[in-house]
Amino acid sequence: MRQISQYLSVDCVLFGYNGSELEVLIVDRTLNDEKSGELVINDCTLTGNHVYEDEPIEEAANRVLFDLTGLDNVFLEQFKTFAHPNRLKRPNDQLWLKSTGRNPEARIITVGFYSLVATDKVKLQWKGRNVRWVPVSEVGELAFDHNLILEEALRTLQTRIKYEPITFELLPDKFTLTQLQNVYEAIWGIELDKRNFRKKVARMKYLIQLDEKQTGVAHKPARLYVFSRDVYDKTKKELFDFTI
Amino acid sequence: MRQISQYLSVDCVLFGYNGSELEVLIVDRTLNDEKSGELVINDCTLTGNHVYEDEPIEEAANRVLFDLTGLDNVFLEQFKTFAHPNRLKRPNDQLWLKSTGRNPEARIITVGFYSLVATDKVKLQWKGRNVRWVPVSEVGELAFDHNLILEEALRTLQTRIKYEPITFELLPDKFTLTQLQNVYEAIWGIELDKRNFRKKVARMKYLIQLDEKQTGVAHKPARLYVFSRDVYDKTKKELFDFTI
DNA sequence: TCAAAAGTGTTTCAGATACACCCATGT
DNA sequence: ACATGGGTGTATCTGAAACACTTTTGA
Numbered sequence: 001m002r003q004i005s006q007y008l009s010v011d012c013v014l015f016g017y018n019g020s021e022l023e024v025l026i027v028d029r030t031l032n033d034e035k036s037g038e039l040v041i042n043d044c045t046l047t048g049n050h051v052y053e054d055e056p057i058e059e060a061a062n063r064v065l066f067d068l069t070g071l072d073n074v075f076l077e078q079f080k081t082f083a084h085p086n087r088l089k090r091p092n093d094q095l096w097l098k099s100t101g102r103n104p105e106a107r108i109i110t111v112g113f114y115s116l117v118a119t120d121k122v123k124l125q126w127k128g129r130n131v132r133w134v135p136v137s138e139v140g141e142l143a144f145d146h147n148l149i150l151e152e153a154l155r156t157l158q159t160r161i162k163y164e165p166i167t168f169e170l171l172p173d174k175f176t177l178t179q180l181q182n183v184y185e186a187i188w189g190i191e192l193d194k195r196n197f198r199k200k201v202a203r204m205k206y207l208i209q210l211d212e213k214q215t216g217v218a219h220k221p222a223r224l225y226v227f228s229r230d231v232y233d234k235t236k237k238e239l240f241d242f243t244i
Numbered sequence: 245m246r247q248i249s250q251y252l253s254v255d256c257v258l259f260g261y262n263g264s265e266l267e268v269l270i271v272d273r274t275l276n277d278e279k280s281g282e283l284v285i286n287d288c289t290l291t292g293n294h295v296y297e298d299e300p301i302e303e304a305a306n307r308v309l310f311d312l313t314g315l316d317n318v319f320l321e322q323f324k325t326f327a328h329p330n331r332l333k334r335p336n337d338q339l340w341l342k343s344t345g346r347n348p349e350a351r352i353i354t355v356g357f358y359s360l361v362a363t364d365k366v367k368l369q370w371k372g373r374n375v376r377w378v379p380v381s382e383v384g385e386l387a388f389d390h391n392l393i394l395e396e397a398l399r400t401l402q403t404r405i406k407y408e409p410i411t412f413e414l415l416p417d418k419f420t421l422t423q424l425q426n427v428y429e430a431i432w433g434i435e436l437d438k439r440n441f442r443k444k445v446a447r448m449k450y451l452i453q454l455d456e457k458q459t460g461v462a463h464k465p466a467r468l469y470v471f472s473r474d475v476y477d478k479t480k481k482e483l484f485d486f487t488i
Numbered sequence: 489t490c491a492a493a494a495g496t497g498t499t500t501c502a503g504a505t506a507c508a509c510c511c512a513t514g515t
Numbered sequence: 516a517c518a519t520g521g522g523t524g525t526a527t528c529t530g531a532a533a534c535a536c537t538t539t540t541g542a
Contacts, residue, residue: 005351051327053329057327057328057353083295083300084300085298085299085300107297111327176494177494177495193533194494194495195496196531196533218491218493219492220493220540222493222495421521437504437505437506438521442523443503443504447503461513461514461520462519463512463520463521464511464512464513464520464521465520466522
């Protein structure tokens with residue numbers, strides 16, 4: 001029997017992109033009173049989970065994502081650890097811990113990961129709990145310290161996309177330059193100039209133009225591109241070209 | 245009696261600059277056999293410590309630094325958490341844990357912080373244990389997973405100084421532009437052009453030229469500068485000018 | 489034929505790079 | 516007087532920013 005760590009968890013901020021907005025995966029947390037059946041907790045959390053005693057945290061985070069999306073090999077990066085002694089001390093959180101058999105007094109520290117997926121690659125599923133995409137701008141108050149975790153994850157993402165080629169993770173394998181531009185715009189919350197953007201990405205050899213075009217769109221169909229990690233790894237010098 | 249967490253620690257990678265090289269603070273770890281008195285462990289670690297159950301990790305890290313340097317308000321940033329189940333499983337590490345009254349089977353996770361100080365501000369002192377500055381390039385094999393931690397800290401530092409005004413932390417309050425340039429060169433391990441460097445920093449309004457010069461040097465004395473966080477906070481837009 | 493997004497070029501300006509000599513001080 | 520590091524300017528090139536119209540498709 002595999003032991004669960006009583007002190008360590010992982011939380012995954014799973015970002016997705018729906019074609020216009022940056023979204024994040026949110027789980028409903030509901031608790032009914034044992035006797036009255038009355039709904040005593042009804043709020044939301046990020047996706048997270050326990051870590052097995054013999055399990056590296058990266059594996060635990062991957063496990064959460066796999067359970068959730070069925071996807072393996074998802075982009076995943078540790079960004080910060082949250083360990084404040086009071087992070088689970090709000091009344092609802094204490095109630096929740098008790099009702100799920102945890103010691104509400106224990107200090108549980110959580111390692112935050114963020115992850116990027118193309119929402120259309122994902123069929124959501126999580127052990128009967130209700131899971132859904134919510135635009136980052138519309139996320140309300142979350143349980144635990146999850147608003148803080150989300151905030152830090154977003155800040156990390158905003159910085160990271162300047163220097164690392166990870167925006168592709170939010171798109172289908174084949175994507176248009178407009179989609180790529182939209183991802184940057186959604187993450188930064190600003191608008192970019194189309195011509196300048198295209199001049200910029202034209203320099204990136206690892207963005208490979210295909211002989212394919214969009215179909216089924218009611219306008220001039222756009223060319224499709226793929227990201228080549230191979231080419232990227234061979235031309236790492238251009239890393240900082242990602243500053244846009 | 246304040247309880248110590250059995251599962252959580254902090255490690256601080258304390259970087260210093262000695263005028264020519266980037267250094268890191270290293271602690272000797274020695275253990276004598278109880279009976280024979282023979283030296284059974286004689287190696288080095290980074291500086292780290294336990295966390296009290298009711299103590300935020302940032303405070304724990306600050307406490308380590310204060311005990312070590314007598315300095316408060318030192319630059320300190322969490323960079324990564326290390327939690328691999330086998331991270332303390334090498335024979336010497338197991339021996340050490342046993343001999344210091346810890347459970348060698350327990351999984352101890354550690355949150356890594358890095359910190360920057362001007363070595364000449366510091367009088368080292370650490371509970372009788374031998375502590376010293378070692379150039380980063382000359383650090384040998386360290387105990388636990390501390391080589392990995394150091395590596396990640398250095399990588400973080402190299403990236404961070406491109407976008408954040410933190411190099412000043414490694415210098416005396418008043419410094420010369422050559423010293424500043426040397427810090428970048430030491431951290432990146434490359435040489436920079438003096439004239440171009442000066443043109444670049446001349447644009448940074450938060451580098452304030454004093455009406456003071458070096459004294460006691462056997463050459464034309466250099467002008468002294470200070471970093472103004474005030475001005476920096478007011479002109480944050482220029483953040484990315486730090487790319488050098 | 490219209491609506492909708494794709495795609496494209498020029499000008500101007502700021503900053504990156506490359507590069508070599510004279511200056512002020514202590515010994 | 517000499518050794519040492521301080522301090523400066525110019526020319527060239529690359530990339531950032533600002534900006535508007537034509538093209539291709541489906542409805």
